[in-house]
Amino acid sequence: MMTINPETFDQRKLHRLMLGSIAPRPIAFASTIDKAGNPNLSPFSFFNAFGVNPTTLIFSPSRRGRDNTTKDTFENLKEVPEVVINMVSFKMVQQMSLASSEYPKGVNEFIKSGLTALASETIRPFRVKESPVQFECTVRQIIETGDGPGAGNLIICEIKRMHIMEYVLDEQGEIDVNKIDLVGRHGGDYYVRTSGDANFIVPKPLAKPGIGIDALPQKIKHHKLLSGNDLGRLGNLSSLPLAEQLDELNPEDRQAFSEEKHISAAKALLQNNQPEKALAYLMKWL
Numbered sequence: 001m002m003t004i005n006p007e008t009f010d011q012r013k014l015h016r017l018m019l020g021s022i023a024p025r026p027i028a029f030a031s032t033i034d035k036a037g038n039p040n041l042s043p044f045s046f047f048n049a050f051g052v053n054p055t056t057l058i059f060s061p062s063r064r065g066r067d068n069t070t071k072d073t074f075e076n077l078k079e080v081p082e083v084v085i086n087m088v089s090f091k092m093v094q095q096m097s098l099a100s101s102e103y104p105k106g107v108n109e110f111i112k113s114g115l116t117a118l119a120s121e122t123i124r125p126f127r128v129k130e131s132p133v134q135f136e137c138t139v140r141q142i143i144e145t146g147d148g149p150g151a152g153n154l155i156i157c158e159i160k161r162m163h164i165m166e167y168v169l170d171e172q173g174e175i176d177v178n179k180i181d182l183v184g185r186h187g188g189d190y191y192v193r194t195s196g197d198a199n200f201i202v203p204k205p206l207a208k209p210g211i212g213i214d215a216l217p218q219k220i221k222h223h224k225l226l227s228g229n230d231l232g233r234l235g236n237l238s239s240l241p242l243a244e245q246l247d248e249l250n251p252e253d254r255q256a257f258s259e260e261k262h263i264s265a266a267k268a269l270l271q272n273n274q275p276e277k278a279l280a281y282l283m284k285w286l
Contacts, residue, residue, distance in 0.1 A: 011150060012065060019045075020187030024194075027185055028059040029086040029096055031125045032076035039117065039126055040072045041099045041109035043088065045185035046152065055159035057085055057137060060152040068149040072105050077155055081139035082123035085157065086131035090181045090193050095130070122160040132168045132180050136161040201273070203236065210236040219286050220279075225263045233275045234282075241280035262286060 006014055019025075028047035032040045047059035061074040077083060088096045092115070099109040110117045116129035120136045127134040137157035145152040168180040181195040192198060213221055213235040221231055262285045269278035 015065060015150060016187055019185075023186040024184030024192040027088045027096070027183065028057070029088050029099075029128060029131065030059060030061070030073050031084040031086060031128060032073050033080050033082070033125045034072075034076045035079040037124075038106050039108055039110060040076055041113065041115070041128070042071065042073050043096050043100050044073070047085075054140075056140075057135060057157045057159065059085065059155050059157075061155065062153060063147075063149055063151045065150045068147075070153070074153050074155075077139055077142065080124060081142075082125055083137050083139065083155065083157060084120055084123070084125045084127045085135040085137060086128040087133040087180075088183050089130075089132050090183050090195070092128075092130045093183045093191060120161070127163065132165045132182075133175075134163040135159050136163075203233075203273075205236060208238050211239060215240070216279075217283060217286075220282050223263070223286070225260065226266075230267060230270060233270050234279050237275055237279060241276065241283060259286065 004014065004017070025045040026047055028044045030042055030044055034040070042061070044059045044061055046062065047057070050056040050058050061071045061077075063070055073083075095113040095115050099113040099115070101109075101112070103109060103112060109115075110126065110128075117126035118129040118134075120127050123136050123138065127136070135157075137159055139155055140158050141154075141156040143154040143156065145154065164175075168175055170176040170179070177199055178195045181193065184192045184194060186192060213231045216231065216234055220226065220234070262281070266278045266282050269275070269281060
């Protein structure tokens with residue numbers, strides 16, 4: 001295993017390793033304005049939501065690693081503490097990337113990227129019309145974590161208005177992950193698209209705690225063909241199968257399959273979201 005001491009390790013390589021391992025990261029496409037009224041638009045992947053009451057979004061326009069300068073977004077926020085955080089969908093990712101170019105101060109990234117500036121309702125910075133969700137925010141606090149190259153500047157924001165494109169909603173008025181089709185940031189030039197086969201479901205732990213992997217029969221929890229994810233699904237069940245559940249299984253299955261095929265059959269049941277039946281199957285036939 002590679003072990004790193006951040007205090008002595010090469011900073012630029014450390015930055016790349018952190019971004020490659022802490023991923024995917026959501027993208028805050030931040031729209032700000034300076035005191036002269038010049039708009040700025042720039043993406044930041046040091047970003048997430050941290051509370052609902054009060055609403056709290058935090059992103060960080062960090063100091064540049066190469067020369068320790070600060071970014072226009074950060075300077076704008078000190079002059080006008082307001083920001084629109086626009087979420088980035090796949091259909092606008094290339095324009096978002098173009099807006100991240102290091103244009104001179106005063107250059108309008110809305111124009112450079114071809115994105116549409118839309119007036120906000122409560123603050124001065126513009127929204128990105130093409131963004132599926134736009135948060136109008138005021139800045140509650142700015143925390144400078146350091147004064148050296150790569151240091152973070154935490155922008156702690158409070159949402160004043162949230163705008164959602166109706167096409168991303170399902171019949172219940174919730175965000176549909178495939179319709180919103182967001183993108184996230186990996187390290188280097190890599191991104192991830194949060195739709196299609198990239199999506200999968202991990203059932204939340206039940207209100208009643210699961211039995212745990214430790215409660216599974218020894219022959220199951222130590223089986224070399226069952227992965228940690230397989231065992232996690234089984235351990236999330238609220239109880240072991242009852243005797244009558246085991247008796248319901250087809251006795252011909254025992255004769256038809258080898259042990260490896262029994263494991264494959266159980267994995268198929270897990271893939272089809274039938275962990276109860278999968279555990280009963282394993283307990284019956286292993």
